[in-house]
Amino acid sequence: MSPLALAFVIAALALIGWITGRARAARFRRGTTRRFSSLPQHHGWFVAMGTLLPALLFLTVWHLTSPALVTEAVLATPGAANLPPPGLDRAAILAEARNLAAGHAFGAFHALSEQLAPVYAAAQARYDWIATAVALLLAFVGGALSFLRVRPGFSARTHVERVIMGALLGASLIAIVTTIGIIVSLLFESARFFRVVPLTDFLLGTHWSPQVIDPRDPGASLGAVPLFWGTFFIGAVIAMAVAIPFGLMSAIYLTQYARPATRRWVKPMLEILAGVPTVVYGYFAALTVAPAVRDLGVALGVSWASSESALAAGAVMGVMIIPFVSSMADDSLSAVPAAMRDGSLAMGATSSETIRQVLLPAALPGVVGGVLLAVSRAVGETMIVVMAASGVATLTLNPFASATTVTKQIVDLLTGEAAFDSAKTLAAFALGLTLFVITLLLNIVALIVVRRYREAYE
Amino acid sequence: MSGTLVPEAPVRAAVPVERRPTDWRTASMQRRVRQRYAAERRFRLLGLAAVVASAAFLLFLLASMLARGAGGFVETRVALPLDLARAGLNVTPAQLRGPRADLALAGAGLEAAVDTAAEAAFARGGGAALLSDAAWLRVREAVKRDPSLLGRRVTIDVPVASRLDIAFKGGGTRADRAVARSLAPRLSRGLNRDFFRGADSTDPTRAGIWGALKGSLLTMVVTLLLAFPIGVLSALYLEEYAPRNRWTDLIEVSINNLAAVPSIIFGLLGLAVFLGTFHMPRSAALVGGLTLALMTTPVIVIAARNAIGAVPPSIRDAARALGASPVQVVFHHVLPLALPGILTGTIIGMARALGETAPLLMIGMRAFIAAPPERLTDPATVLPVQIFLWSDDVQAGFVEKTSAAIIVLLVFLLAMNGLAIYLRNRFETRW
Numbered sequence: 081m082s083p084l085a086l087a088f089v090i091a092a093l094a095l096i097g098w099i100t101g102r103a104r105a106a107r108f109r110r111g112t113t114r115r116f117s118s119l120p121q122h123h124g125w126f127v128a129m130g131t132l133l134p135a136l137l138f139l140t141v142w143h144l145t146s147p148a149l150v151t152e153a154v155l156a157t158p159g160a161a162n163l164p165p166p167g168l169d170r171a172a173i174l175a176e177a178r179n180l181a182a183g184h185a186f187g188a189f190h191a192l193s194e195q196l197a198p199v200y201a202a203a204q205a206r207y208d209w210i211a212t213a214v215a216l217l218l219a220f221v222g223g224a225l226s227f228l229r230v231r232p233g234f235s236a237r238t239h240v241e242r243v244i245m246g247a248l249l250g251a252s253l254i255a256i257v258t259t260i261g262i263i264v265s266l267l268f269e270s271a272r273f274f275r276v277v278p279l280t281d282f283l284l285g286t287h288w289s290p291q292v293i294d295p296r297d298p299g300a301s302l303g304a305v306p307l308f309w310g311t312f313f314i315g316a317v318i319a320m321a322v323a324i325p326f327g328l329m330s331a332i333y334l335t336q337y338a339r340p341a342t343r344r345w346v347k348p349m350l351e352i353l354a355g356v357p358t359v360v361y362g363y364f365a366a367l368t369v370a371p372a373v374r375d376l377g378v379a380l381g382v383s384w385a386s387s388e389s390a391l392a393a394g395a396v397m398g399v400m401i402i403p404f405v406s407s408m409a410d411d412s413l414s415a416v417p418a419a420m421r422d423g424s425l426a427m428g429a430t431s432s433e434t435i436r437q438v439l440l441p442a443a444l445p446g447v448v449g450g451v452l453l454a455v456s457r458a459v460g461e462t463m464i465v466v467m468a469a470s471g472v473a474t475l476t477l478n479p480f481a482s483a484t485t486v487t488k489q490i491v492d493l494l495t496g497e498a499a500f501d502s503a504k505t506l507a508a509f510a511l512g513l514t515l516f517v518i519t520l521l522l523n524i525v526a527l528i529v530v531r532r533y534r535e536a537y538e
Numbered sequence: 539m540s541g542t543l544v545p546e547a548p549v550r551a552a553v554p555v556e557r558r559p560t561d562w563r564t565a566s567m568q569r570r571v572r573q574r575y576a577a578e579r580r581f582r583l584l585g586l587a588a589v590v591a592s593a594a595f596l597l598f599l600l601a602s603m604l605a606r607g608a609g610g611f612v613e614t615r616v617a618l619p620l621d622l623a624r625a626g627l628n629v630t631p632a633q634l635r636g637p638r639a640d641l642a643l644a645g646a647g648l649e650a651a652v653d654t655a656a657e658a659a660f661a662r663g664g665g666a667a668l669l670s671d672a673a674w675l676r677v678r679e680a681v682k683r684d685p686s687l688l689g690r691r692v693t694i695d696v697p698v699a700s701r702l703d704i705a706f707k708g709g710g711t712r713a714d715r716a717v718a719r720s721l722a723p724r725l726s727r728g729l730n731r732d733f734f735r736g737a738d739s740t741d742p743t744r745a746g747i748w749g750a751l752k753g754s755l756l757t758m759v760v761t762l763l764l765a766f767p768i769g770v771l772s773a774l775y776l777e778e779y780a781p782r783n784r785w786t787d788l789i790e791v792s793i794n795n796l797a798a799v800p801s802i803i804f805g806l807l808g809l810a811v812f813l814g815t816f817h818m819p820r821s822a823a824l825v826g827g828l829t830l831a832l833m834t835t836p837v838i839v840i841a842a843r844n845a846i847g848a849v850p851p852s853i854r855d856a857a858r859a860l861g862a863s864p865v866q867v868v869f870h871h872v873l874p875l876a877l878p879g880i881l882t883g884t885i886i887g888m889a890r891a892l893g894e895t896a897p898l899l900m901i902g903m904r905a906f907i908a909a910p911p912e913r914l915t916d917p918a919t920v921l922p923v924q925i926f927l928w929s930d931d932v933q934a935g936f937v938e939k940t941s942a943a944i945i946v947l948l949v950f951l952l953a954m955n956g957l958a959i960y961l962r963n964r965f966e967t968r969w
Contacts, residue, residue: 255792330585
């Protein structure tokens with residue numbers, strides 16, 4: 081039976097369970113004035129869960145274990161005696177046979193896998209039948225047992241609600257599991273990387289050229305300082321030089337000067353600017369902004385201005401961040417108590433003097449927190465730099481020169497043709513770990529700053 | 539602060555200072571006021587300039603995409619005279635009326651016949667090289683629709699090669715434009731239907747976005763099915779049931795942190811866990827959806843918590859007073875009231891996931907995929923990745939395809955955001 085059909089049959093059994101359980105409960109409630117702890121539908125849900133949960137649990141466990149069982153069964157057949165000893169070849173032949181049996185592949189590279197494919201298909205079919213039978217049996221027995229428990233004194237609601245609470249708790253644990261997954265996978269792959277390349281070489285080395293890695297001294301060409309500098313230069317200097325003035329001034333204009341009608345139009349527009357996908361910004365940066373920046377550089381006398389300059393990527397990234405800075409500044413400006421503003425205006429200060437000398441200093445911690453969050457975003461931004469920045473790692477202060485970033489290098493390292501556990505791909509995970517730690521620190525500091533500031537005015 | 543510990547400051551003797559009101563009419567005072575007002579105006583203009591500059595950038599971005607992408611929806615066709623009766627095709631009209639018409643056409647030698655006809659018709663312009671790879675497919679469609687064409691001389695509009703297409707739209711090299719001018723009477727424009735039906739191709743005139751769009755849809759379905767229930771359930775738990783303790787704090791911190799983790803990190807996670815550990819198929823919509831679901835869930839949790847927190851406690855108290863259990867309070871009363879807000883947040887989160895590129899590059903969705911995916915485990919690509927791939931292509935014909943694909947993506951995103959804003963305005967309740 082196909083998985084979809086099995087799912088339908090089990091769901092149908094659960095539906096039958098729901099209907100019968102509900103009907104049974106409704107019958108014993110009829111004609112009495114007794115008060116029950118559970119509604120008929122609670123009994124229905126109880127039977128449905130009794131049908132569904134054991135079968136689903138079994139299928140999950142089965143799905144994780146059965147591929148190994150099927151392979152064991154195939155290896156036990158006489159045809160498997162010709163297989164090469166355990167290793168890459170053997171795994172490749174088995175994988176090919178598995179694909180042939182499942183119908184994913186049509187031609188075979190190894191002759192042996194073509195022989196093994198029918199064996200595989202037979203074993204798979206046998207185990208599938210076992211799984212189907214057991215799952216259906218479990219669903220039926222579970223449903224029947226729960227149906228028998230539906231009695232007047234039985235509190236089905238308690239049981240159903242306990243399952244619901246379990247599901248709620250389980251759902252919120254997924255966030256922790258994801259975080260742990262990120263940390264463990266990054267740490268695990270990075271540890272393998274640092275076994276080959278010393279940590280000091282990676283963090284302090286100033287030469288980055290992963291295209292040619294000397295196997296005797298891989299650390300010599302994997303020094304990440306130029307990447308850190310490029311990331312900082314593009315994300316924290318150039319992008320912020322664009323985003324902070326524009327974002328802050330738009331927030332000031334919108335909160336202090338603009339009429340409500342203007343605000344109603346401009347705020348959604350800024351939201352649209354924030355909603356444009358980064359790949360669009362990247363395309364725009366590469367096709368329109370970068371050539372213009374190079375021409376500008378040439379006009380200014382920088383004859384070697386790069387067409388993949390740090391300025392082009394950084395400026396477009398800054399535009400992307402404007403709405404973010406603007407909304408953070410908006411929040412912190414409106415958090416300043418009105419009394420401070422009114423006091424300043426009452427003393428005869430003009431609006432701009434009030435803003436510059438009263439509101440901004442009071443809102444500064446919030447604005448700084450917002451800017452730190454914006455930097456963390458810019459540092460983690462990928463597509464703009466992938467499409468508009470250069471792949472060559474240089475230590476430069478010239479915005480017309482090419483610069484590269486951590487995210488750009490991660491993409492370059494992982495989209496090549498290297499094997500999964502070469503020094504190159506592992507270096508991507510080490511860079512990912514660095515990026516994760518840096519953005520985490522920025523976020524934590526920003527949140528602390530923002531929280532302290534909020535408390536000051538509450 | 540008591541006066542006994544801190545010595546009191548000696549009280550100054552009140553010196554009678556003569557304070558006259560400021561005379562605002564003096565020249566220096568007038569100048570000062572003028573300067574202050576000028577500064578005020580400057581500051582205000584600066585603010586306005588910042589807003590206008592942001593708006594101008596958005597308009598410029600959209601306008602340049604529209605200007606460049608509009609051509610991607612239009613194809614150039616050339617009228618190709620064909621004498622199908624004498625082309626030596628080994629197919630008869632009778633065969634085409636039967637059920638095996640496709641098979642008969644496949645072996646009929648139409649492609650060669652079209653090439654020959656083009657060589658004869660455009661001997662001076664460049665022959666068959668002027669036609670798109672898809673030209674003979676158009677002839678095949680025409681013949682299939684009307685088998686009687688096989689016995690006649692006909693003229694069929696077929697798409698031209700990318701070079702000529704660009705030249706006819708006003709770009710390309712001077713030589714190409716000269717060819718376009720010489721052929722101008724036989725050239726025409728039409729809606730490029732292949733762009734909406736096809737998948738990726740090495741020939742820009744054949745490349746379409748349906749494959750990427752379908753991949754995006756499949757990916758979004760997986761993301762929505764996972765992220766929405768998980769996000770809503772955990773928001774309900776955190777907002778309504780969770781005890782205040784260290785574990786709850788840990789969950790909250792990790793959700794807030796996950797919402798700020800760079801998307802490429804989720805790609806690394808997907809690569810290491812889904813591909814590396816669980817050996818799921820590379821570039822599949824399933825893996826893309828899983829990865830994006832991990833990324834979108836925290837966004838939905840945060841939006842849902844805000845919406846749930848906005849439901850006033852009186853609703854809960856009233857339900858509880860009538861005997862509802864904690865689960866009934868939440869699922870019968872709080873959740874329905876919070877649903878519009880939750881949906882708004884979900885749509886915005888999904889829009890972000892739809893435009894996401896970097897994590898999908900990590901799990902291998904950047905492969906060249908020439909057929910739309912049929913199943914969740916088929917190799918697929920998504921719209922933003924297709925844009926990235928086309929933008930990388932050296933062929934000039936892909937420039938307008940990239941911009942056209944961007945227009946399609948932006949239309950989807952604007953529609954989703956518009957729906958979110960509509961939901962917010964229509965159903966939002968101020969308690």
